[in-house]
Amino acid sequence: MAQLWGGRFTKETDQLVYKFNASISFDQRFYEQDIKGSMAHVTMLAKQGILTDAEKETIITGLQGILDDVKSGKLEITDKYEDIHSFVEANLIDRVGDAGKKLHTGRSRNDQVALDMKLYIRDEVQETDALIKEMLEAILGIMENNLETYMPGFTHLQKAQPITLAHHMGAYFEMFKRDHERMKDIYARMNTCPLGSGALAGTTYPLDRAYTAKLLGFDGPTMNSMDGVSDRDYLIEYLSALSMIMMHLSRFSEEVIIWNSNEYKFVEIDDAYSTGSSIMPQKKNPDIAELVRGKTGRVYAALTGLLVTMKGIPLAYNKDMQEDKELPFDAIDTTKGCLQLFAGMLRTMTFKNDRMEESAKHGFTNATDAADYLVNHGVPFRDAHGIVGQLVLLCLDKKIPLDDLPLEEYKKISPVFEEDIYEAISLKTCVEKRNTTGAPGVKPMQEAVDSYKKYMEEY
Structure with a gap:
């Protein structure tokens, strides 16, 4: 088909060049944003007397018809068109005639695509945020029910x-x-x-940019037309935030994978979020967690790709910036899908409380508290540290936790120990003594849960 910009050219674009240049295969994703942006633009043009009210109504009716038909599947977006803007404008002209040719008055594809992308990303930010809320709710639910579920805390992947x-x-x-x-x-x-930024230098038409911005729910217009068409900082920020989300999900996934292993058995992943082996009938694999961990690299790649694309682009718009769509779109879909699946997996996961408590005991996580016991009875900390180290070696040899070591064995290494050592090193005591803000004691954790509940109410 003839291009909307074809007047300057005397021969057809080479088909390979056309396909390489075209963006309809991916920018069709924001057809709704493109049409809504055009409706706001036309409304503003009529307000300013650049179009008549009759022309405005004709164009908006045509645009609404295109929007409805695309949504219903009656009208298909095909690669017959170079981009989503060409698709909308060409179909509008076919439907309403010459009035449709006035749609592009006072506008460039540069500020048009900048608008479409901002509208689309703005919607995606809100959708992503809603999925983060679901994740937070799932986490908070686990917290509320496990204020006294003891487990080992780790450093260096060693029980601490x-x-x-x-x-x-x-x-x-x-x-x-x-x-x-x-x-x-x-x-x-x-x-x-x-x-209203135009190609880069605004326009001679008396546009009311503040009015258009208001119609589309923006706080106001961009204040520099060159930056308006060439800014992708917001997208880079969004991809950076998505990368952070995926990093958090990946860390969480790594722990779920470890906790699900035969050696730990801290959790049981629901059948709906697991798969088996084609050859080993005993297997129940944490595939969702593994895939989330694996897909993190895809999101990082989108961020890195856009940073590299933007780093050498002079002002204002350049065609390189068309590369702001395919990888970011994939990153958005990936992150949203991972958030949704992970939250579902969390909600249906069973925690093996007894197993976690035994692991904490046998991991000598109460060794620091045993040393503190000695310090509280007048033993210098460095000496206490050495004494408890000997106790741990003894327990390792006997394959028992400190809790099960007889008092006479304690006394052989240090006569300072008395019967109250067992109360001092119980997991309950060890945790309950830690009552500073942010610590695991019931009091600070209940305060944290109450604070988080209020936070979610105001979300």
Whole structure:
């Protein structure tokens, strides 16, 4: 078909060049944003007297018809058109005639695509944020029910000190809470309207850019037309935030995979979120967690790709910027899918409380508290550290936790120990003594849960 820009050219574009240049295969994704942006533009043109009210009504009726027909499947978007803008405008002219040719008055494809992308990403930011909320709700539900579920806390993947499952999950609540805050920040910072920037230098038509911005729910127009058509910072910020989300999901996945292993047996993943082996009938694999971990690289690639694309682009618009769609679209779909699946897996996961508590005991996570016991009885900490190290070696040899070592064995290594050592090193005591803000004790964790509940109410 003839191109909307074909007047300057005397011969057809080579078909390979046309296909290489075309973006309809991926920018059709924001047909709705393109049409709504055009409706706002036409409404503003009529307000300014650039179009008549009759022309405005004719064009908007035509645009609404295209929107309805695409949504219903009656009208198909095909590669007959170069991009989504050409598809909409060509179909509009076919439907309403010469009035449709006035749609593009005071507008360039440069500010048009900048608008479409902003509208689309703005919608995606909100959808992503809604999925983060579901994740936070799933985590908070686990926290509420596990304030006294003891488990080992780790450093270097070695059992370190006793904590609770609520405390462990609280760390992920904080991570995804920051992800939510990033979504709010991105939305606030990106919410300016580029429409009216023209190709790069505005337009001679008396546009009311503030009015168009208001119609489309923006806080106002962009304040520099060159930046308006060439800014993709908001998309890079969004991809960076998605990469952070995926990093958090990947860390969480790694722990679920470890906890699901035969050696740990901390969790049982629901059948709906697991698969088996084609040859080994005993297997139940944590495929969702593994796939989430694996797909993280795809999202990182989109961020890196766009950063590399943008790093050498002079002002204002350049065709390189068409590369802001395919990989980002994939990253958006990937992250949203991972959030949704992971939250579902969490909600249906069974935690093996007894197993976690035994693991904490046999991992000598209460060794620090045994040393503190000695310090509280006048033993210098460095000496206490050495004494408890000997006790751990003895327990390893006997294959028992400190809790099960007879008192006479304690006394052989240090006569300071008395019967109250067992109370001092019980997991309950070890956890309950840690009552500073952010620690795993019931009091600070209940305060955290109450705070998180209020946070979710105000989400």
